[in-house]
Amino acid sequence: MYTINVNGKDYCSEQDKKLLRFLRDDLHLTAAKDGCSEGICGTCTVLIDGKKIKACTMPISRLAGKKVVTVEGIPAEEMRVYEHCFAEAGAVQCGFCIPGMIISAKSLLDRNLNPTAEDVRKAIRGNLCRCTGYKKIEEAILMAAEFFREKRDIPEDPHHLKVDQRFRRIDAKEKINGTGIYADDLYFDGMLYARCVYSKYPRARIDRIDVSKAEAHPACFRVLTRKDVPCNIIGHLKQDWDVMLGEGEITKYVGNVLSVVASEDSEALQEIASLVEVDYTPLTPVTTPEDALKFDAPLIHPDGNVMSRSSLQRGDADAAIRASRYVVTRKYRTTWQEHGFMEPECAVALPEGEDGILVYTTSQSVYDVQRECSKMLNVPPEKVHARAALVGGGFGGKEDMTVQPYAVLMAYMTRRPVKLKYSRQESLDYHVKRHPMTMEFTTACDENGKLTAMKGVIIADTGAYASLGGPVLARACTHAAGPYNYQNLDIFGMSVYTNNVVSGAFRGFGVTQSCFATEQNINLLAEMVGLDPWEFRRRNCIRPGDRLPNGQIADPNCKMAECLDAVKDAYYSSRYAGLAVGFKNAGTGMGMPDTGRCLLSVEGGKIHIRTSASCMGQGIGQMCLTQICDVTDLDPALFVHEPADTVRTPDAGTSTASRQTAVTGEASRRAAQLLKAELEDGKTLSDLEGRQFLGEFSPKTDRLGTVSDNPISHVAYSYAAQVIVLDDNGRIAKAVSAFDIGTPVNIQAAEGQIEGGLVMGIGYGVTEKYECVDGFPKSRFGTVGFMRADEVPEMETILIRPSDGEKSPYSNGAKGCGELCMIPVAPACASAYYRYDGRFRQSLPLSNTPYRKD
Numbered sequence: 001m002y003t004i005n006v007n008g009k010d011y012c013s014e015q016d017k018k019l020l021r022f023l024r025d026d027l028h029l030t031a032a033k034d035g036c037s038e039g040i041c042g043t044c045t046v047l048i049d050g051k052k053i054k055a056c057t058m059p060i061s062r063l064a065g066k067k068v069v070t071v072e073g074i075p076a077e078e079m080r081v082y083e084h085c086f087a088e089a090g091a092v093q094c095g096f097c098i099p100g101m102i103i104s105a106k107s108l109l110d111r112n113l114n115p116t117a118e119d120v121r122k123a124i125r126g127n128l129c130r131c132t133g134y135k136k137i138e139e140a141i142l143m144a145a146e147f148f149r150e151k152r153d154i155p156e157d158p159h160h161l162k163v164d165q166r167f168r169r170i171d172a173k174e175k176i177n178g179t180g181i182y183a184d185d186l187y188f189d190g191m192l193y194a195r196c197v198y199s200k201y202p203r204a205r206i207d208r209i210d211v212s213k214a215e216a217h218p219a220c221f222r223v224l225t226r227k228d229v230p231c232n233i234i235g236h237l238k239q240d241w242d243v244m245l246g247e248g249e250i251t252k253y254v255g256n257v258l259s260v261v262a263s264e265d266s267e268a269l270q271e272i273a274s275l276v277e278v279d280y281t282p283l284t285p286v287t288t289p290e291d292a293l294k295f296d297a298p299l300i301h302p303d304g305n306v307m308s309r310s311s312l313q314r315g316d317a318d319a320a321i322r323a324s325r326y327v328v329t330r331k332y333r334t335t336w337q338e339h340g341f342m343e344p345e346c347a348v349a350l351p352e353g354e355d356g357i358l359v360y361t362t363s364q365s366v367y368d369v370q371r372e373c374s375k376m377l378n379v380p381p382e383k384v385h386a387r388a389a390l391v392g393g394g395f396g397g398k399e400d401m402t403v404q405p406y407a408v409l410m411a412y413m414t415r416r417p418v419k420l421k422y423s424r425q426e427s428l429d430y431h432v433k434r435h436p437m438t439m440e441f442t443t444a445c446d447e448n449g450k451l452t453a454m455k456g457v458i459i460a461d462t463g464a465y466a467s468l469g470g471p472v473l474a475r476a477c478t479h480a481a482g483p484y485n486y487q488n489l490d491i492f493g494m495s496v497y498t499n500n501v502v503s504g505a506f507r508g509f510g511v512t513q514s515c516f517a518t519e520q521n522i523n524l525l526a527e528m529v530g531l532d533p534w535e536f537r538r539r540n541c542i543r544p545g546d547r548l549p550n551g552q553i554a555d556p557n558c559k560m561a562e563c564l565d566a567v568k569d570a571y572y573s574s575r576y577a578g579l580a581v582g583f584k585n586a587g588t589g590m591g592m593p594d595t596g597r598c599l600l601s602v603e604g605g606k607i608h609i610r611t612s613a614s615c616m617g618q619g620i621g622q623m624c625l626t627q628i629c630d631v632t633d634l635d636p637a638l639f640v641h642e643p644a645d646t647v648r649t650p651d652a653g654t655s656t657a658s659r660q661t662a663v664t665g666e667a668s669r670r671a672a673q674l675l676k677a678e679l680e681d682g683k684t685l686s687d688l689e690g691r692q693f694l695g696e697f698s699p700k701t702d703r704l705g706t707v708s709d710n711p712i713s714h715v716a717y718s719y720a721a722q723v724i725v726l727d728d729n730g731r732i733a734k735a736v737s738a739f740d741i742g743t744p745v746n747i748q749a750a751e752g753q754i755e756g757g758l759v760m761g762i763g764y765g766v767t768e769k770y771e772c773v774d775g776f777p778k779s780r781f782g783t784v785g786f787m788r789a790d791e792v793p794e795m796e797t798i799l800i801r802p803s804d805g806e807k808s809p810y811s812n813g814a815k816g817c818g819e820l821c822m823i824p825v826a827p828a829c830a831s832a833y834y835r836y837d838g839r840f841r842q843s844l845p846l847s848n849t850p851y852r853k854d
Contacts, residue, residue: 002060007073013060017267020044020055023070025266030185031071031099031178033392035128035342036424040782042127043342045100046070052107054126071099071178074106079177081147082106082140084154087172089140090748093131093756094617095175096342096392100127102176105141113149117142121790130340130393131617133755134789136748161629161636163812164801166747169622170641171615175390183346183362183389188417191348192221193266194410195420196403197259197276198430199251202287202464202499202775203298204280206247206258214261214275219268222414223276224260229409230378236368236400236504238466240301243376243405250283252300253464253499254776255430260406262418285775289438289459289496300464300497307462307495308470310477312704314551315488320453324444328524332441332517333843336770337434337506337763338784341616343392345402345431346421349411358385359408362392364399364614365654366644372401373408381646384408388644394616395760396505399656400467402431428784429777432504433770435472435495436461437513441480443521449529451540453488454521454549456480458514460495460503467504469495471657474590474704476510481549482518483560483583483719484540489549499775505656507757508822511584512764516844519580519827523834533579533831534571537721538564541581544806548717553710555717557802557813559740563721566738566798576726578832581719582823586662586816588653589714591703596664597650598624598671600693602685607634607675612644613652613664618818619749623661624668626745630812631672632679650694658816661745662716663697665811671695697810716808718742718815722758722824724832725793730850732762732829738798742808742815751797754821759792761825765844766851767791785845785852 002013006027013022020037023029023046032055035043039057046055047069074082082102086092091101101124108115108123115123120138129137146152161167174180199206211223226232226246235241242249244257261272286292292305299305321327343362352358357377363369366386374384391398407420422430441456458476462469473495481489506512526536541560542548560581571577588594599610609628613620621641629636642648652664674693699715702708719740727733735758744750768785771778807813830841833849845852 004060004063004068005066006068007070016059016061018056019058019060019063019068022060023055028187029070029072033096033099034184035096036781038424038781041342043097043100045103045127047103047107050110052104071102080154081144083173083176085144085147086140086176087168089136089143090752091132091136091140092169092172092175093752094342094391094393095180096182097127097129098175099178101137105144109145109148113145115142115145124789128342128786128788130342130760130786131756132752133759133795134792135755135795136752138789157637159635160633161626163626163630163814164744164747167626169619169749170625171621180390182343182392183348183360184421186348186360186389188350191417191419192262192264192410192414193269194260194262194406194418195269195273196257196406197261197273199254199256199258200278201251201280201282202253203283203285204251205283206245206249206251206278207281208279209247209258210277211259213277214272217272217275219263219265220261220272221264222262222410224409224413228413229376231376234372234375234401234405235465236467237470241465253501255501257406260410262410262414285499287498287500287775289461289498292496292498300499305497307466307497308473310474310493312477312489312491312550314549317453317455317488317490320488321442321444321455324452325447326525326528327442327444328521329440329442330521330842332439332520334513334516335436335844336501336772337768338428338770338779339395339397339506340784340786341393341395341397344422344424344427345398347404347407348417348419349407350417351411351415352385356383356385357408357412358387359404360387360389361404362389362398364394364616364656366612366646367651368399368654369404370646373405376405376409377412386646388614391614391616395507396509396656397431398616399505399654400432424781428779428781432467432502434506435469435503435510435513437476439514439517441517441521443518443525445525445529449531449536449539451484451486453486454481456491458493460493461498461500462495463498463500463502465502467502469503472505472510476514478550478704478713479511479583480514480518482515483542483581484549485542485546486549487547487551501772501777507760508819509657511582512823512826515582515823516827520830520842523831534564534568537581547710550713551709551711552713555808556806557742557808558719559800559802560719562800563719563738563740566800567721567723567736570723570725570736574725576832576836578724578828578830578835580824580827580831581721582820583717583719584658584820584823585714586716586718587659587699587714588657589701591701594659594663595653595696595698596660596667597652598664598668598695599650600671600675602688602691605685606640607638609639609641610649611652611664612649613660614644614655616655618753619746620660622749623665623745627665627668627811628672631669632676658819661814661816662811663699665745665814666697667695669695669811670697715810716815718817718820720820720824722828724828726832726836730836732793734794736796738800739817739820740800741817741820742802743813744799745814750799750817753817754797755795757821758795758825759787761822762829763787765826765829766846766849769845769852
């Protein structure tokens with residue numbers, strides 16, 4: 001028997017186990033999160049006798065006579081300071097890392113109420129954050145120190161809210177104090193725990209699957225295989241993803257599921273899963289697009305190894321290139337990138353009604369979960385009720401189904417609640433990654449440095465399944481020419497199946513890769529012409545009224561030139577400064593259906609904001625609240641933001657393609673205008689009790705390839721200029737970012753997105769490397785290369801705002817920044833290192849830097 005004192009109270013356990021499991025599974029104290037169970041991420045940080053410790057590595061047998069404090073044990077008055085300061089600084093995005101950050105902050109401030117910024121960075125070095133870039137967390141801790149030191153009162157919340165102001169997020173408090181519920185925080189009576197059995201090989205024939213020994217295990221409750229799946233093929237866009245594979249079939253990658261086991265004892269799952277016997281005939285995997293395109297390559301899918309094609313032609317690129325004074329042709333290669341969201345994938349499914357299923361999950365659209373899981377079960381969509389828990393980061397990596405179908409299937413078959421979550425290693429090995437791309441780009445200009453044309457070929461490795469490979473390729477192609485003013489282009493791309501880990505959506509959505517290639521070519525052209533990189537870009541950048549390379553007329557709110565002007569001094573401040581620019585669409589565009597929806601309902605004197613738009617940390621609730629208050633001028637305290645739910649919230653589409661701010665933001669304003677009209681007519685909220693007000697917005701765009709002089713590909717574009725400054729040792733010392741994102745909805749959120757994207761972009765450029773060798777994932781969470789708080793450079797963010805007459809007509813001029821913030825960072829790093837050592841690098845991550853020698 002072990003006795004453990006937690007938050008001032010003694011508890012007993014008959015078994016020795018890790019402290020994190022005892023806190024969560026036995027005591028249901030869920031503020032400490034399970035982000036890795038490897039002692040790497042810090043989301044499980046607690047205090048033991050005043051010292052911060054990672055609970056996932058500490059056995060309770062070592063805690064006799066010691067006192068454990070979790071976030072739930074912090075006194076209320078002290079917690080109010082953290083709640084205020086973290087919200088005021090904008091330190092909270094997805095929130096999954098925040099309780100661990102609070103504990104690390106407390107461990108510092110309990111000893112030192114006059115910390116330096118360096119003290120703070122050192123204190124939180126053991127806590128990873130993938131959303132914020134750490135800057136606002138540091139500011140929050142320094143602010144909290146000031147509040148404690150000076151015994152300052154917590155100010156009241158403001159009663160008015162407009163766009164383009166600082167305001168504490170509507171979802172911040174629950175994420176700070178640990179009361180917010182993520183999927184893994186849910187526990188139900190009679191709950192089963194489930195685990196998948198995965199393929200041993202990326203490509204092999206399955207000769208035999210024998211589950212008899214697993215079923216005979218005393219702790220085994222149920223084993224499912226391919227024969228138990230009513231409809232075995234699902235998929236986000238293209239229906240090509242096998243739910244499970246069975247005997248006689250050929251595996252497509254190591255993430256293929258062969259069986260699912262369930263037990264009432266989570267500790268027994270690994271042993272039960274190991275008893276599932278599988279005999280294989282290993283086959284040679286297809287691990288490069290080049291091999292997949294060979295005439296004798298085995299077909300990974302029946303319709304061939306070319307998953308999708310994309311092309312864009314305007315003008316006569318060949319003739320323009322022949323007539324140009326300067327021409328550059330180079331090949332570039334980018335590799336996978338791991339999303340690294342702090343919350344591993346998790347779903348909890350349970351029976352609802354006679355034959356329905358309720359599933360709580362972490363995803364980027366509850367309607368996608370409903371659609372794919374109901375298809376798998378072969379039941380009407382309304383039989384699967386999907387409800388969002390808080391989502392601990394996404395960045396595109398939670399658009400595809402991962403654990404949801406298996407939790408839903410097990411719950412459907414057993415009529416018991418079922419929790420299924422990835423371990424951190426399973427998440428690394430099996431969920432989608434950024435697409436590796438090989439690119440050959442030709443870019444040309446005249447003798448004065450004016451761009452004339454470009455040609456490009458892009459080959460993307462989409463891995464074993466389509467995922468979002470089609471639209472990712474399309475964005476890579478449509479943005480490949482960059483935010484410049486020239487119209488002769490010829491771009492062709494293919495996305496190719498291989499037996500590698502699946503590639504899918506990732507912040508930047510293909511533009512990150514093609515931007516790297518184009519910006520590198522631009523640097524070489526500038527050198528040939530005799531212009532510096534800033535002047536060359538300033539001479540060619542898109543301006544209002546100009547035509548983008550895809551033919552779309554740049555709106556009056558286009559501020560690419562102003563972004564360049566804003567970073568000019570930073571670029572010329574150092575001989576080791578690198579520069580790149582980028583742009584990114586808002587909305588799905590290209591003629592695809594793209595509808596945002598927001599429903600306001602008056603219930604109990606409160607106004608409920610109901611939309612399925614998924615918040616992975618970017619602040620959907622605050623965005624909608626701000627747009628609504630901007631229209632109605634109502635007190636923000638009157639509003640409740642509901643979690644996404646296929647019963648309660650209208651379908652606002654997937655949180656992808658930087659669309660929600662522009663599209664659902666406008667829908668929120670339209671709903672607010674309906675409410676405002678009733679209030680201006682003299683009605684009160686009491687009079688409106690039970691009334692609902694629905695706003696919808698569906699921007700019209702043209703399909704790719706539309707025959708038009710000036711097609712409208714997307715409802716809006718955002719623009720950015722990025723400067724990266726190296727020190728004399730070649731380390732990144734400072735980053736200056738200038739962004740045209742239209743009207744910022746919430747200033748802290750906009751800055752935080754940009755800072756987080758910047759650090760993620762530096763990771764993509766120089767520190768991170770995800771390895772998949774011969775179809776086998778080889779990376780560990782602690783060795784991928786995620787930046788920590790004491791490694792990030794000084795960051796300066798400049799927001800370029802439109803005047804009232806220049807604003808986009810939608811969402812009060814807001815255009816979004818969640819993806820753009822990452823796009824120009826890696827090429828800016830490459831530019832800086834070219835100036836530093838004269839080496840022209842053509843692949844990512846960059847080689848031969850202080851961060852990575854290979």
